[in-house]
Amino acid sequence: MIEWNPWCGCRRVSDGCLNCISPEIKSTSAAGGKIFQTNDFHLPIKRTPERLYRLTYSDNPIYVCTKSDFFIEDADPWRKAVWDIMHFRKDLHFKIITKRIHRFQDCIPKNWGRSYPNVTIVCSCENQKSADERLPHLVDILAAHKEIMLEPLLEKTNVEAYLSSGCIEAVTCSGDSGKKARLCEYSWVMNMREQCVRHDVAFHFKRTGDRFRKDIKIYHIDPSSQIKQAQKADIDYDPQKKEDNKQLIDQTLFHLAKTKYRRQYVLSPKLKEYCRQTGMEKLRRKAFEIVREKVSSPYYKGEGRQTPLDGHPIYIAMHATGTCCRTCLEVWHSIVSGRRLTEKDIIYIVDTIMEWIKRQLEYHIE
Numbered sequence: 001m002i003e004w005n006p007w008c009g010c011r012r013v014s015d016g017c018l019n020c021i022s023p024e025i026k027s028t029s030a031a032g033g034k035i036f037q038t039n040d041f042h043l044p045i046k047r048t049p050e051r052l053y054r055l056t057y058s059d060n061p062i063y064v065c066t067k068s069d070f071f072i073e074d075a076d077p078w079r080k081a082v083w084d085i086m087h088f089r090k091d092l093h094f095k096i097i098t099k100r101i102h103r104f105q106d107c108i109p110k111n112w113g114r115s116y117p118n119v120t121i122v123c124s125c126e127n128q129k130s131a132d133e134r135l136p137h138l139v140d141i142l143a144a145h146k147e148i149m150l151e152p153l154l155e156k157t158n159v160e161a162y163l164s165s166g167c168i169e170a171v172t173c174s175g176d177s178g179k180k181a182r183l184c185e186y187s188w189v190m191n192m193r194e195q196c197v198r199h200d201v202a203f204h205f206k207r208t209g210d211r212f213r214k215d216i217k218i219y220h221i222d223p224s225s226q227i228k229q230a231q232k233a234d235i236d237y238d239p240q241k242k243e244d245n246k247q248l249i250d251q252t253l254f255h256l257a258k259t260k261y262r263r264q265y266v267l268s269p270k271l272k273e274y275c276r277q278t279g280m281e282k283l284r285r286k287a288f289e290i291v292r293e294k295v296s297s298p299y300y301k302g303e304g305r306q307t308p309l310d311g312h313p314i315y316i317a318m319h320a321t322g323t324c325c326r327t328c329l330e331v332w333h334s335i336v337s338g339r340r341l342t343e344k345d346i347i348y349i350v351d352t353i354m355e356w357i358k359r360q361l362e363y364h365i366e
């Protein structure tokens, strides 16, 4: 990933700007400092002494204006030259990050047409208010590629209305960094992920930020390990990979259904009614809770007996799908025992359980 800053400096527009890394913002008051062109103004068309372009296809994507806002008014006279460079370097893919999405229509070049195919417009928001102000503009604009960046994520935010438009390709989430870093909660990040999964939009958890709460504990995370910690959570979602997972779940359920032992587990009419009344979303949340409690630790005292045989549809689904204990998880799903389950493992297990329940509700003959 390469950053291209044809200009630097900015003025704050909302709460998300508090810890902005723009040097002019950092060193000056809330009103911001001067906005100036940098020596990198022509970076994508600069050449090496051998006459080769300095930036090549392998540098993609190129993040534009990470230390300013591409649509800031002060840069109006310079922007056309930058559009021309992007149009010329069709082999590069440019990601323009902005909080001033409302200015998009006034700032596009005459030859924009329906879009430059090598440009992604990334709208940055930080809370519900900024999302509701900016994302309707993002949905409305003519652009081939659109993404949402929630960085820093300052509260639980609902963007489903915009994801449901079908035009958003990806959502990126991060916590806050800097001297006055504000808290980011894991539950907000997971909630955002679930919204993306529901609408089949790619999700990337980029960095935790300085202060990160998981369950009841607040972690102070050094800037050098924030990206690593986010990767460790292993919660990125790729709609393409979901297809692979779906196939794996289909195959495993097919083989499980062939065994007499697993076939004996079915939902009674009473439990089916309970599932219908509870709703799949609420059941899914319960499934996360039970899976974390019953099988996520590396060792269990009564291994093999930690999941009750009856009492809740999730328990029955766990026995039917071979996800009831660490031994079954290893045998049926190749999830090795003796290590803590990752978030990705837990999501896969819950997906398997929910798929089984869905099939019971749809197809099972009573």
Ligand code: SF4
Binding pocket: 009, 010, 011, 012, 013, 014, 016, 017, 020, 021, 022, 025, 066, 067, 068, 069, 099
């Ligand atoms: S809009 Fe972006 S670059 Fe400008 S002050 Fe806010 S965070 Fe910084």
